[in-house]
Amino acid sequence: MATVIERIHLEIMRAVHIHGSLTAASGKLNLTQSALSHSILKLENQLGLQVWRREGRRLLPTQAGEYLLGLADRILPQFEQAEEQFEQYARGERGTLRIGIECHPCYQWLLKVAAPYLNAWPSVDLDVKQKFLFGGIGALFSYDIDLLVTPDPLFKKGLIFEPVFDYEQVLVVGPEHPLRSAAHIEPQQLSNEILITYPVDVERLDIFAHFLTPAGISPRRHKLIETTEIMLQMVTCSRGVAALPRWLVEESTKKFSVFPVRLGKSGVKKQLYLGIRETDADIDYVEAFLEQARKQRG
Amino acid sequence: MATVIERIHLEIMRAVHIHGSLTAASGKLNLTQSALSHSILKLENQLGLQVWRREGRRLLPTQAGEYLLGLADRILPQFEQAEEQFEQYARGERGTLRIGIECHPCYQWLLKVAAPYLNAWPSVDLDVKQKFLFGGIGALFSYDIDLLVTPDPLFKKGLIFEPVFDYEQVLVVGPEHPLRSAAHIEPQQLSNEILITYPVDVERLDIFAHFLTPAGISPRRHKLIETTEIMLQMVTCSRGVAALPRWLVEESTKKFSVFPVRLGKSGVKKQLYLGIRETDADIDYVEAFLEQARKQRG
DNA sequence: GTTTTTATATGAATTATTTTCATACAGGAG
């Protein structure tokens, strides 16, 4: 078969899916309803099958339509990303490094590396993404991001992962807290505490995954807070305890009266990794980011 | 920016890359050299940058050109796969289940499952792929395959892996071989043998990865053979020993005089997994394949 | 239940785009 599916068809499928009707979609695409109708009808003719089941005036995707929608979701972002990239090239900029992060400490760490990197590479933009339909690895494979910061590396063909940061996850308590100067704590000592965490799945929280859950302990209450600052504020006021990287706690002692306590006798030790696609390994500004990360490390 | 990059541009970039010149590419695309030239020139105007550096009459991709080539490699196969899929839909067929395999036992196992599945689903085609630029997981993520058979599952968001087959990797020896009726063998007993394997990386061969290498032993010689039949033939004639799944050896005793011997006291135990994309989990013929695999298992 | 509104489909006319044709121009081989 010749080439029949064009970008415009995917654009139409997606726009109709999002906006609910050909008419609504036509506005967004700066075309008339008639143009879209003709375009899809032609496609249906060429394919020899329907893309929508016309039920009254609703357009319900058929199996083929669903397939096209999936194709649109995979492909259109890549066209768009490419066009943005070219706009940047044309302006003399190098491009955008799209960074994906999969945990909160990842974000904290990234903030520290980003500043010196942006100074060194004024022609490169950074874009940070946190939500991935198929996880960070999937985002890397499908070119949604160029670089992944994660605690879970994957050593597979086509990807390169490198450790960039070691840290210890510690409990943070306020100045009034009885555990304030304990050498370390055991899981059961948290069973009567209010534990404050970021609002993510419990399995993804280190204090649960590597400390409480293995011991079969739950805290008295589990409170969810979005931002680190508010979290530390609440800990300072004895409204609960939290778990954060030690370096972050130590940096915060200027602003908040908070104290780190080791989790378990040997502590909860974590590593962050940086992952890229093998094919990107020799792009200068990608390489430079890894270099910057290594420098920060040592 | 409006939508400027179209499928045809990617087709041209790829064809020129493959065939070396606009003129050569034009033949393959059933267009004239002039058409391609106009098309790319228009694109370059809209993007505001060159896609090729014109050096004499050679067209050398610029950075932007390289980017487009990468885009073409990722995107065009998806368009093509979609069109094939639609052709099948139009013929009343359900589609093609593209299966990736990452090891030789995977292939042997697949052969056993494929026959009953194809009978049960006459409207579905199977396509088996063995070579992946970015490994099986990458192929799954980038829609090169729909289903992966592998000994290395990856439990990540967006993917579903399920164990489908347990087997023991054993040594195969011929009728004259002194180890023929040994209860099991130790690594050093192979140091004077000719070991026959498939021609793949040593790290991917179970007998090396899980038996010889940990003990620091190498066989006297290492011979590479492509096909299982020839391999068994050579073993029968005392031309060497091989390592294969026990079930495969047992099935082969009718045709070849070969004998399985356990590797180490507790044997080398392996599992095969089937992996799919989460989004495909409720496609009936995909589900049916998993069901078939489970049935085979029990 | 009738009317009004709002959606898609369709044919013809128009506009825009792509493609070809003819040819200019230039690099590389001999």
Added chain:
DNA sequence: CTCCTGTATGAAAATAATTCATATAAAAAC
């Protein structure tokens, strides 16, 4: 230097996409 072979280019031709005007029908409103 000349011939061969590649790309670029402008104008003409062919094709394709888009609009406009309108038909048709399903919801919604009354």
